Amino acid sequence: MPTVLITGAARGLGLDFTKQYAARGWKVLACSRSADGLKGIKGDIHHHALEVTDYKAVKALAAKLKGEAIDVLICNAGVGGSRGSTAQNLGAFEAEEWRRIFEVNALAPLMMAEAFADHVARSQQKKLVAISSIMGSVEKNGGGRYFYRASKTALNMEWSCLALDLAAKGIICLALHPGWVQTDMGGPTATLTIAESVPGMVKVIDGLKPSDNGRFLQYDGSELPW
Numbered sequence: 123m124p125t126v127l128i129t130g131a132a133r134g135l136g137l138d139f140t141k142q143y144a145a146r147g148w149k150v151l152a153c154s155r156s157a158d159g160l161k162g163i164k165g166d167i168h169h170h171a172l173e174v175t176d177y178k179a180v181k182a183l184a185a186k187l188k189g190e191a192i193d194v195l196i197c198n199a200g201v202g203g204s205r206g207s208t209a210q211n212l213g214a215f216e217a218e219e220w221r222r223i224f225e226v227n228a229l230a231p232l233m234m235a236e237a238f239a240d241h242v243a244r245s246q247q248k249k250l251v252a253i254s255s256i257m258g259s260v261e262k263n264g265g266g267r268y269f270y271r272a273s274k275t276a277l278n279m280e281w282s283c284l285a286l287d288l289a290a291k292g293i294i295c296l297a298l299h300p301g302w303v304q305t306d307m308g309g310p311t312a313t314l315t316i317a318e319s320v321p322g323m324v325k326v327i328d329g330l331k332p333s334d335n336g337r338f339l340q341y342d343g344s345e346l347p348w
Contacts, residue, residue: 130199132159174230193247197231226274261347285336307322
């Protein structure tokens, strides 16, 4: 069966990705700081303790999994900013919050992609997916949330670059928006449930073709403007 590696795999969207792929019989490399959220899930799940901003640990895990062929790598771990904080508001910017958000949302996924590109390249499906956001779209910009928006714009640019640089290896790179989802980040008033978002994203990932390399899509498969 195919293999998927998921970051942020023990909570929110990542946990449901883990459940979805495990239920289909995939080998799941579930990466998260703690395995607590994974307890009781049936399937071929292999937890790897990982803080995605610990780049020595990322490289060490890549070396440990050197023989693995990873069909789908989902860079899911991300942060929206401290709830209730004004640090992203014009007039109240806090540089440390910018650094934290960019570290997790933009730098960490790129370091994961670099470390595991060869694992993906040796697989059958060769899919490298970043969980992005429509809030990273310059054309769809609604203002506010400066740090989060900019971090996702940076992530999108990185995946556009990866699509060009990894094309020769046959890797399909996709930036994927999950929709506004009822998670800790999205909040209870979000328009989608996890049960609506994740199966849609899995369907999109299943259907990816080489011609989809470098696209920016949302959970229902529709195109998003950069």
